[in-house]
Amino acid sequence: METLYITHPTCRLHEMGDWHPESPRRLDAIADQLVASGLMDFLRHVDAREASAADVLRVHGSDYLGYLQQRSPAHGYYPIDADTLMNPHTLSAARAAAGAGLTAVDEIVAGHARTAFCAVRPPGHHARPGQAMGFCFFNNIAVAARHALEHHGLSRVAIVDFDVHHGNGTEEVFLHDSRVLMCSFYQHPLFPDLHAENPGPNMVNIPVPAYSGGDVIRALVADHWLPALSAFEPQLILVSAGFDAHREDDMGGLMLVESDYAWITAQLVRIAGQYAGGRIISFLEGGYDCSALGRSVVAHLKVLGGY
Numbered sequence: 178m179e180t181l182y183i184t185h186p187t188c189r190l191h192e193m194g195d196w197h198p199e200s201p202r203r204l205d206a207i208a209d210q211l212v213a214s215g216l217m218d219f220l221r222h223v224d225a226r227e228a229s230a231a232d233v234l235r236v237h238g239s240d241y242l243g244y245l246q247q248r249s250p251a252h253g254y255y256p257i258d259a260d261t262l263m264n265p266h267t268l269s270a271a272r273a274a275a276g277a278g279l280t281a282v283d284e285i286v287a288g289h290a291r292t293a294f295c296a297v298r299p300p301g302h303h304a305r306p307g308q309a310m311g312f313c314f315f316n317n318i319a320v321a322a323r324h325a326l327e328h329h330g331l332s333r334v335a336i337v338d339f340d341v342h343h344g345n346g347t348e349e350v351f352l353h354d355s356r357v358l359m360c361s362f363y364q365h366p367l368f369p370d371l372h373a374e375n376p377g378p379n380m381v382n383i384p385v386p387a388y389s390g391g392d393v394i395r396a397l398v399a400d401h402w403l404p405a406l407s408a409f410e411p412q413l414i415l416v417s418a419g420f421d422a423h424r425e426d427d428m429g430g431l432m433l434v435e436s437d438y439a440w441i442t443a444q445l446v447r448i449a450g451q452y453a454g455g456r457i458i459s460f461l462e463g464g465y466d467c468s469a470l471g472r473s474v475v476a477h478l479k480v481l482g483g484y
Contacts, residue, residue, distance in 0.1 A: 210475050
């Protein structure tokens with residue numbers, strides 16, 4: 178069964194200036210590498226639908242949604258903070274990025290596919306219920322998880338986050354929600370510097386120091402993530418797939434390479450096969466060295482789709 182490749186043209190229209198590392202070039206780099214590898218022809222391309230206000234309000238407050246709508250510029254940029262800016266297309270792109278996850282959940286729960294990759298931006302895992310931050314506006318993976326739980330009636334959804342940065346927004350949304358297990362590693366100290374010791378029984382979010390390599394991360398996954406995931410028996414696995422822990426990406430200081438991402442993905446595929454009918458949806462988060470990003474996504478998708 179084919180892996181879905183879900184994106185939307187609007188995701189390329191959101192941009193925050195030529196200086197900004199979170200740029201439309203990231204999606205182009207992924208597409209170029211998928212074509213060059215020959216993998217693109219094996220993926221089933223699906224256009225994302227835009228998330229509705231009701232979809233977004235499962236995670237974010239109405240005051241926050243109104244705040245973004247009021248500040249959406251007719252031209253130029255509106256700075257939410259020093260690194261997170263809106264242009265005239267940002268809200269449409271954010272709705273499409275969140276909608277990609279909804280599209281994927283609908284397709285996969287209906288049995289039309291088992292795996293999907295959402296090639297979207299802006300990213301989402303830093304977005305808090307009432308605050309945009311860290312390049313993120315809507316928490317894409319949280320919107321998808323709530324859709325799976327509340328619209329489709331699933332009772333156990335696992336979220337796995339392997340971005341170099343702490344997925345603080347996702348953690349905040351689901352803290353103490355027993356229907357969701359979140360597993361992550363992240364470099365600490367590093368943005369967003371909101372690390373908390375033992376945040377909740379459903380959170381296996383583990384800080385690691387700069388310069389940690391694949392051996393450290395593989396041991397962490399084997400010793401902490403996999404036992405927790407097996408005990409949880411997820412019905413669906415959602416992945417915040419940030420590739421900025423790659424050693425060539427200067428956004429952080431971790432030392433992963435493509436084979437590490439492939440190994441992590443293989444562990445998740447095995448868990449999904451045991452408990453979730455193989456169902457995994459992956460969402461693009463970080464990854465700012467375009468060459469490393471494209472190569473890492475190819476490694477991730479080869480394993481995700483069994484190619």
